[in-house]
Structures are given as C-alpha cells and as structure tokens.
Amino acid sequence: MDLTKLTNENVKKAIEALQANDKNAWFSYFANDVAFTDDGRTLDFKPFFDNAFNHKEKFLTIDKVENDGKNITGNFFAGQWGTFKVFFNFHQNADGKFNGLDIGQTK
Secondary structure: OOOOOOOOHHHHHHHHHHHOOOHHHHHHOEEEEEEEEEOOEEOOHHHHHHHHHHOOOEEOOOOEEEOOOOEEEEEEEOHHHOEEEEEEEEEEOOOOOEEEEEEEEOO
C-alpha cells in the first residue's frame, strides 16, 4: 500500500506501525493521556488498540489526506467487523506526540 500520500511524518510513522502490526511502535507516537473516540463514543485508547492489533487491523487504501496530513480516510480491515471506509483524525501536541485520535466509519 502507498503511504507516500501521508505528509505528516509522525502520522506516517504511526500508520506504518499499524500496517506492520507493531503495537509498541504505534503506542510510542501517543501521549500517555490520549483522548480517543470511535464513532463519537469516548473509549479507552490502549485496550481498544490492543484488541485491534490482536486482530491485525490495518488500512487497505489511503484515499484522502487533509488537515496538514493529520486527517486520513481510507478502506480499513477491522478484524471481526469486516472492511469499510474509515477516518482517522490525529491531534498532535507541541511535542509532536498525538494526544488525541478520533476514528470512525465514513458514509
């Protein structure tokens, strides 16, 4: 899959970790107190992504990149839930870590 569309370096590295199913690398790009939502519901970030990594969830395509490379949309394999179009909106703090992530299904 082509990740050259990802223009924010930390988003690119985090998505590379997700694609490689490397949860230690993935978590290293996030602050300790990540605000996380899935389809608008506030959830606990670490257990959610521990489960996602257990199911080898990943992007199949990156279709759109916006907001200085922090918002991405594409087709996603979501393990037990199937494959569908999703958005990942990263919120980056002054240190470059992600202190927020909003994900969800797009229409």
